[in-house]
Amino acid sequence: MAPAAAGGFGGQIVLAATPIGNLGDASPRLIELMTSADIVAAEDTRRFHHLAQALGLKVAGRVVSYHEHNEDVKTAELLAEVRAGKTLLMVSDAGMPAVSDPGFRLVEAAVAEDLVVTAAPGPSAVLTALALSGLPTDRFTFEGFLPRKPGERASRLAELEKERRTMVFFEAPHRLAPMLRALADAFGQDRRAAVARELTKLHEEVRRGTLLELLEWAEGQVRGEIAVVVGGAAEDAPARAVDHVASVQELERGGLRLKDAVAAIAERERLPKRELYAAVLEARR
Template structure:
């Protein structure tokens, strides 16, 4: 089968006993960087030398079927450089191909920069959304942030230490300067640090320079007090402007707290609704 294995994100002591056992026995390892994997084997004292197959962003599409075929006859351990494969790292294409081919997939849990930063942030953890890397260019980044401005869940982003100050400035301008954030850097390492405060405050601190791996946790949008009737009216207004009913219900639900299904059904029952091909019902 395919075995997804989480590797340390900084502290080597976070390598699980199951990871060490697997590295010492599996015949094949598909690795994001084979040199990093060789260093990991040496650091963990693993003398077994499996066959190493490079699997990275540039070759995963071509290599996925090959790795799946290898997994029909023997276990294939799939590693990224740090953390869990498939989470902003290679692996998703292999997993999808394995499932389609009827090849088993399992995982060896372990370190996660996303969950570690979220837990340390001091922000709500009951509901959150992982948004991956923010765009490099400010215009594209602001477009993404505007799309997330009404997101009520805590958001987790990856970012570059050289860009995070600019990203925080954009967050302060799009979400508002008082939106709370936590900037976590060098998680599990000697110089681990978490900067907490408003987007404007942490942006100011980040301008002095940030080093190391960065994870940014951002507070969700505050709930808006809006009646169900007013929310339905917003849906109807969007439909009247040419937006499909399904899309309007999803959009209004995101910033009002009312469910998209209730909004959809109420707007659908409206005698003055506009035809928009919405009779198929919400997905």
């Protein structure tokens, strides 16, 4: 049972994950909430009713639409219901609300009022694609959809060029090939990646390889919901003092004292001065 809301209110907001493909992934908590919540805020009310029908459920609460085009208007209205003690169930078309789906503004506003917000976790396209990618999962970043305009997309990818964490993106199937081409241009054709489509559905497929290999595959017709997982940039080789002895010697020939030359190069290359000084002396021997 969720804790009572601050200030004595009994209402709460529950963010509930819905299946991303396989109806069998609907959790018992989701099913219970769909039949018991006072209000259901759904990204698409028709899809929600179809889900309820497929699960054989009778929805007793009021179902209202809540999406990016009406969030500003609906948020205040829904918070008023929660303040009055109602249980509000927030669902998106698939997966977890507020993650590349409506819900963030509602949570942000509720938190500002110290109202209770909890979750019924479940399916997530982001985590499913990451887990199936075969790429490192210990550290990752979710980047959502890249900008559609080439210039803005290139600028975003330039920011991510040296990102060492595994990156997860979403993309529409008809834009997959241009996206992979942009990734290959920004990160290099040999960067490891995976394309996951139709996750948990009948035609689920995960393609793994280099960006170039995936691009060649994607030039054909690719259908379904798409997630792209890209390996992070390789770590730069650690700087070695011996590699910068010549730079110190060049400054010395220009008139700098050894101590000052070592200090300048050590600062520039982020090296310990003691190690660089010792490397210079060793080279003189």
